Each structure stands twice: as structure tokens, then as C-alpha cells.
Amino acid sequence: MSEVVVPVKGGPTPEAVVPEESGPTPEVVVPVAGGPTHEAVVPAAGGPTHEVTNQPPPLVGYDAANDPALLAALVREGASWYLPELHELGRFAGGAEAQTWADEANRYEPVLRTHDRYGNRVDEVDFHPSWHRLMEVSVGAGLGAAPWADERVGAHVARAAGVLIQGQVEAGHLCPLVMTYAVIPALRSTPSLAAEYEPLLTSRVYDFGLRAPSAKRGLLAGMGMTEKQGGSDVRTNTTVARDAGDGTWRLRGHKWFTSAPMNDLFLVLAQAPGGLSCFLVPRVLPDGTRNVFRIQRLKDKLGNRSNASSEPEFDDTVAWPVGAEGRGVRTIIEMVSLTRLDNVVGSAAGMRAALVQAVHHTRHRSAFGRRLVDQPLMGNVLADLVLESEAATTLALRLAGAADRASLGNDQERAFSRLATAIGKYWVCKRQPGFVAEALECLGGNGYVEESGMPRLYREAPLNGIWEGSGNVNALDVLRALGRSPDTFAAYAEEVELALGADSRLDAAWTSLKNELADTHEWEYRARRLVERFALVLQGSLLVRHAPEEVASAFCGARLGGEGGYAYGTLPRGTAIEALLTRAVPTE
Template sequence: MASTPAPPQPRHATHDVTNQPPPLAPYDAAEDPALLEGLRREDAGWAEEEVRRLGRRAGGAEAQEWGELANRHEPELRTHDRYGNRIDEVEFHPAWHHLMRVAVGAGLAGAPWADARPGAHVARTAGGLVWGHTDAGHGCPTSMTYAAVPALRAQPDLAEIYEPLLTGREYDPVLRVPTEKPALLAGMGMTEKQGGSDVRTNTTAATPTAEPGVYTLRGHKWFTSAPMCDLFLVLAQAAGGLSCFLVPRVLPDGSRNTFRIQRLKDKLGNRSNASSEPEFEETVAWLVGPEGRGVKTIIEMVNCTRLDCVMSSATLMRKTLVEAGHHVRHRSAFGARLLDQPLMRNVLADLALESEAATALTLRLAGAADRAVRGDAGERAFRRIATAVGKYWVTKRGPAFTAEALECLGGNGYVEESGMPRHYREAPLLSIWEGSGNVNALDVLRALGREPGAADALFAELAVARGADARLDAAVARLGDRWAGTGQVGARRLVEAMALALQASLLVRYAPAAVADAFCASRLGGDWGHAFGTLPAGSGLDAILERALPGGA
């Protein structure tokens, strides 16, 4: 009996695709022991089921595609409608609106301020740590909305009107009278081209009208993100000095407030999110807080958004670690899986330590914020200094971390389709937004010099772990000797030492022994190189990776 001949091969088939990893999605973005343990530790264990549900959705193929599409199809500015009317609107891809709808609905905007349960702010932060696996850009308007509430409370009559709307969970992207919407988003406009972080050089002028508390603004802002928000907190110069104002896009009578968007920024990353240069002329604004107290009023907003910078950096670390771990688990070279190669295991374990330290610090800061809101003076003092320390250090570590994680994929990681270039471009933003490294280092010095309780709170936190690790004890002792005489030149070294001691104290208290020991040996004990993947021998790589990588090592 004649055998059946093999079917002819297509002439273009030159090879079979082998030794390539399958798609990561679907995966569970909440499958992270450091995150879940921190959630429970910081009084928000009641939110675990919802965080897990959000994590599964974040890692799903649909949500991952939303993130990719929102960045590929960037927002577009429409200054005029087809008839020539000035509209100053920004159009987004539908994927952006899908991401926003889930984020707002999950309480990642202003919702915690309306939640009386202890840990509400921690639950929001944990939600951000998992939903941020989709896209970083849409975290900007949710972060600013969250942060606007405590600033707006400086003007109780305005807070009474707008706070219930800013804490809502319904996403409505259409510009209309704010009080006619089910919920609102808020932005902020602080910096101007001539001063940047030096907001006291602002030239935007505020002129009072005949109506008490109502002004008109004339001037510009240099970097105002999410211009389609409903309300903005804006700094401008009034007769009494730099002041904070509430600027709605649509006025109570339904007319458009003057908010001329000159252009959208062409940014390195964060491209799903529109960042704009608005111009004000006879723009109606309501005073928030007393004249001349604008910085003090809006600093409440900055404290919240700085926490979100730490959160977003920790999210990028975790996301890129998961991507790298998935790749090396399924990719082989020189006769063995990459995951089984000793040097690759060292790199991944080192990244895992950095990621866990960032996550633990993020949730500790969120816990401090939550307890400060509820009247804990000690936690308020700790939050004041530790948030600036965390903002400086964790966001500084982000770019190096994402670069190393990208390199784990080799050439595949350098290709846009892998998603890693998008994460790499995103990482530097978190160090720049809400004050560059220098601004935050100087803010730590300011807290030490003007608020003695801040230093006491930091050292009280470190003292909880006293005696648990000799390397940590030595680092805290050095820190105590150093801080009193530090000037600007040594500010970065001081803040780095604070951050490492704080992270180490959290890991020593709460993480498995292998994680805490390797972190202290490398970051505090001096047994570490200048790049990731230089952990000392005997660092317990297997235990570290088993804990860190979804599905184990």
C-alpha cells in the first residue's frame, strides 16, 4: 500500500517559531505576597478580595490591550469645532475611557475621602499598585482628583459643593456644569515656564471681582496634565501674594470658562495622558484658602501626589519584574532555561529585593497617610518626612530597574511590541513629577530644620527594628551622626541613607529572613556592586525568587 505523501510546505515557510515565551496575559497582577501582606498589615485587609479582583482584571488580555492602545493612539487637541467655535477639547482613544472607567469605579480617584473605614487610603494605594499594570498615564487624573480633596477643604463652602462629587465612582468624560455631573475629576496648574518648581516666580495675575471670593485670572501654565478634567486648582498672584484658586472648565451658567489650550506636550513617555499649556484671560476662579497662602494650601495636594509617584514607581518595578520573570522562565540558552542560569537568578533576585522594598515602603506611607487623616499626630509627622524620602529614592531607582528588567529580555525587550520600552520611557517621569530629586532632597532638609517632630518620627520608626540586624543598627547610628550638619551638597547622600534604612527596617520586621538578610547585606553591608545582579554568595536566591515570581521559581 502506497504511503500518503507529506503535504507540500508553503514556499515562504523557512522556520518554525520555537524558544519564544507565550503571551503573559492573562495573569494576576495582585499575585504578590509583599503587596497582600502590606495591605493586611496597614489596616486594609478588608479590601483584599476587591484588590485581587482588580489584579486579575488588570492582568487580563483585554485590559492589557487597553493600555497598549491608549499609548499607541495618543490624545489629540481640538482647539475649534467645525464651525470655528473655540472648544479647547482633547480627544482620547476609547481605550483611555475604558481604563478611566474601571479606575474611577474601583475607587482609585477621590473615593477614600468618603470612606470612614480604617485603611481606606491604603486600599486605594493597593488598587493602584495592581491596576497600574495596565497603563501609567491615566493614573495622572485619578491621582490629582484624589489629591484635590484635602486642598479644597481649605475653603469649606467650596468643599461642601464639590467634595461629594470628587469622591464619586462614576466616570463621565463630557465637559458640562460640574454640579450636574455624577462625579468629577480634578487637575492642577502650578508651574509656569519662567520658574518651574519655583512657583513664587509665577506671573499669572488674579483680580478680584465684585462678587466676594470670585476672581479673574490672566496668565499661563507650562505643564497642566489631563486638561479634560472638570476642575483645576491653580496658583496665581493676588494682592496678598501667591494664592490658590479653583478653576472650573464649565461655569455654573453652562458657558465655557476661558481655558485656551495652546498645545499638547510631546513627551518622552506618559503618552496616553495629555499634558498641556493652557492660557487664561478673564478666566473665572474661586479663591481657595486665604490670599497669600497658596503654597500652604496646595501643598496638601502635593503630599498626596508624591505618594502616588512612589506607588507608580513601585508598580513599574513589579510589572517589569513580572515580565522579565515570565520571559526567562520560557526562554532557553546554552542548554538551559534562562531562569536556571546562576547569573540570571542573581539579577532577578536583586530586582526582586528592590521591588519588595519599594512596595513595602509604598504601603507603609499609605498607612501613615490614612492614620494621619484620622488624627494621628505621630503618623502625620512621619508621613511628612518619609513621603519626601520615598519620593526621592524609589523614583530614582525606577529607571535603572526598568532598564535591567528590559535587558533580561535581550533584544526582544528593545522591541516596542514587548511593552518594555513603554515602561522604560515612563520610569523617569516619576522622579520629575511633583518635584525633581533636588527639590525632594531639599524638602527633607526643610522638614528636618523646621519641623523637629519629623526627625523624631523617622527615628522612632527605625527604632522599632533595633537589635534585629546589626547592619541596620549600624546604618541607623551613622544616620543619627550625619543628619544634623548636612547642607545642600550632602542632601542626596543623606536622603539615600534614610531611604535605605527605612526600607531595610520594614523588610527586617516583615519580610522573610532571606529577603531581609540579602537586602541588608547588599544595600547596607557594602557587599554589593554598582549594577543589579551583584548580590553576594549565599544570598538565598532560591527563596527570594520563589516568593517574588508568580508561579514560583
């Protein structure tokens, strides 16, 4: 190696000995803090000015379904038959094409066209072709309402697993599918409407465009509940409905946050003479004419940029009643429960996507003479993220299993789902933003640039905590379920108690939770604390029963036993870091 003379401050300027052009690039040996065992080699003056080193390769060509927590839960919850299709979807999700589509769908956002060139009102939304490609894949994979037409046990679990995979690709395009999935139980409250629309809603064909429903091969559904004066307090809605006397009603009013306005059908809440009621509003009427569905604007959102969210206005809009007059909230509540389930699944997907990015980067990036992943503090952070991701995925699939069994008439699972879904919606969605921020930090500055994909994950992270009721709404809903339906707590308790005796920290946490519940003083003020404890005890019980011992023990110690800190990366000494990191499957 040629020698380079480095000038010393204050001394004479020495001459630098540089190699001939044909010789090797000179290097300077710089000692690294911590002793002489690690040396960094940096190019000296005269070397190349731009040479890419110490950067990870592109994260492509892997199977996103190679997630041990997800695969085990899929089998445990009765959908092992879906494994081949899940891996096919996982390979798509880990491919370069899917990543390109996801990026383009978010860079080239939907555009609203209120009028055509002649001044006619059209209220259409144009999307980038990559949005449509993602939709074709996900609808074709049955991630819409397809489980309702599938008689196999585990159909809803299989769908949830698929959503968890596609959610790692791109979250925005799943919004129309989430609502389409959730609309079926509400629609079934009016058998004539279910008979007409359900076969097309459960289709695996993506057929974009505003046409008469009967002229399409597949339909997508949405919902219009909230209004600007009330938000979650839908009983203050001012949209009104009047009976047209021919079996239809006419709506007049304004909705504040209606996503996916390009969908074919919407369930809408409006005030009828008998009280708040639910109505079916098609974008195009059976005779092919446009219904009045005036999109006033698209929302300029923090994240979820690929998906259009809108403010529609109704003015003599044709609608059909769904369920009994005055029972709108009860009619639509099951739809809300299912969309909350998908909020949990979607947050688990966002966590897993961020974790995989962080682990991939740290396996290929070195600093101070070692790979990042091999450095004790980074290993602690990543292992802590693994725990959180695994707990979220395990709970999400357990909730999907409950929904599946409830759809087959299991009242015990229905009661469990009623309470546990609200608990999961609050906690998992609440954990996602901090989780993604920590994973982004593992990439340093590389994670702060758009090309990494991490900023999109970060912008998406708060959405599920807001959608279908913010944290406070869900925490209060847990209290409501406890007060009105004692069977929900009995079902929750039975689930938790299956794991008792295996870990003293879980046992102690369960006893503590029951003591807190016995004190009903200021329940509403304490709602978040109670729901947090509900969630952690449930996650701990599931991991104790189903996860490897090193996962369950670390979770119970860090989350229930007070052995971990508040920030990620504070797992106590003795945690099986290497074993936990193997749960983040290699991406090569």
C-alpha cells in the same frame, strides 16, 4: 535521523544527503561551549524556514495582585477587608483585554481640538475609546478621591494597593485620578467649595465631557502650578488674579505644564495683591457656559503618551479663592504631599510590572541548554530586582498607611509622613529607570520591541522622578522638613528603631546615618547622599520587621552592609536566590 554532510572550508563541495519530503526534518548536532553535556539541535538545510520555538507564551490570564509583599502590607496597614476587590482588580490587570486597552491608549494618543468647524473656541481633547475604558474601571474601583468618603480604616491603603495594580496595566490614565485624590484636603480649606464639589469628586462614576459640574455624576480635578519662567519655583509665577467683587476672581496668565486638561476643576496658583494664592478654576461655569481655559498645545512627551499634558492660558478666567489670600503654597502643599505619595506607589507599580515580565520571560526561554532563570548569573539579577521591588512596595504601602492614619487625626503619623514621603519620592522614583532598564535587558532584543510592552515601561520610568519636584527639589525638601519640623525626624527615628537589634548591618547603618546628620557642614551639597541613606535605612528597617528573613538579610547585606555591588546582579555568594525568586509569584 537523516544525515547531513556539512562542507569544510577549502575542501571539495560534498553532496548533502537530505531526506525525502515525507521524512523527518534533518537536524545538525552542534556542541555548546562548556562541554559535551549540552547540545543544541538546529534544523539543517531543507527544514522549515519559520517555526516559532523557545519563545515564552503570552503573559495573560494571571492575578497581578498575587504579590506577597503587597498582600502582606495591605493586611498589616489595616485594609484586609479590600483583599477580595484587590484580587478582582488583579485578575483584570492580568487579562488580555486590559493589556489591549493599555496598548491602544498609548498608540492612539490624545488629540487637541482648539476650535469647532465654525471657528468657535472649544479647547477639547479627544481620547481613544480604550482610554475611557481604563478610566471607567479605575474610577469605578475608587482610585480617585473615593477614600475621602469612605469611613473604613485603611481606605487610603486600599486605594494605594489598587493604584499599584492598575499602574502595572497603564500609568498614564492614573494621572487624572492622582490629582483628583489629592485635591480634597486643599479644597476643604474653603468649606463652601468642599460642600459643593466634594460629593462629585469622591464619586465612583466616570462621566467624561465638559458640562456644568452640577449636571455630572462624577468630577475629576487637576492642578496648574508651574510656569515656564519658574518651574518648581512657583513664587516667581506671573499669572495674576484680581478680585471681581462678587465673590469670584479673574485670572490672567499662562501655565507651563498642566496635565489632564479635560478634567472638570483645577487648583491654580496666581499672584493676588496679598501674595501667591490658590484658586479653583472650573472648565465649565455653574450656568453651563465655558470658562476661558485656552489650551495652546499638548506636550510632546517622552512617555506617559496616553495622558494629555498641556499649556493653558487664562484671560479673564473666572476663579474662586481656596484658602486664605497669600497662603497659596501652604494651601496646596498637602495636595503635593499626596501626589508625591502616588509617585512612590506608581514607581513601585512600574517596577513590579517590569519584574513580572522579566521573570516570565526567563522561565520560558532557554539558552545554552538551560532555562534562563536557572542560570546562576540571571538568577542573581532577578533576585536583586526582587529585593528592590519588594522594598519599594513595602515602603509605598507604609506611606499609604501613614496617610490613612494622618487623615484620622494621628499627629505622629502625620509627622512621619511629612518626612518619609519626601524620602520615598526621591529614592523609589530615582531607582525606577535603572530597574526597568535591567528588567528589559533580561528579555534581550525581545524586550526592545514595542510588542513586549517593555519600551512603554521604560519611557514611563523617569516621569515620577520629575513630577511634583525633581530629585533635587525633594532632597532639599527633606532638609527643610528636618530644619523646620524636628518632630518629623523623631517620628522617623521611632519607626527605624523598632527594628534595631535584629540585624547588625541595619544597626550600623543607622548609627552611621545619625553621625552624618550631626555634621551639618555643606548639608545642601550632601543632600542626595543623606536622603539615599535615609531611604535605605527605612526600607531595611521595614523589611527586617515584616519580610521573610531571606529577604531582609539579603537587602541589609546588599544595600546597607556593602556586600553587593552597584549594578543589579551583584548579590554575594550565599544569598538565598531560589527563595527570593519565589517572591516573584508564578504567572501561570
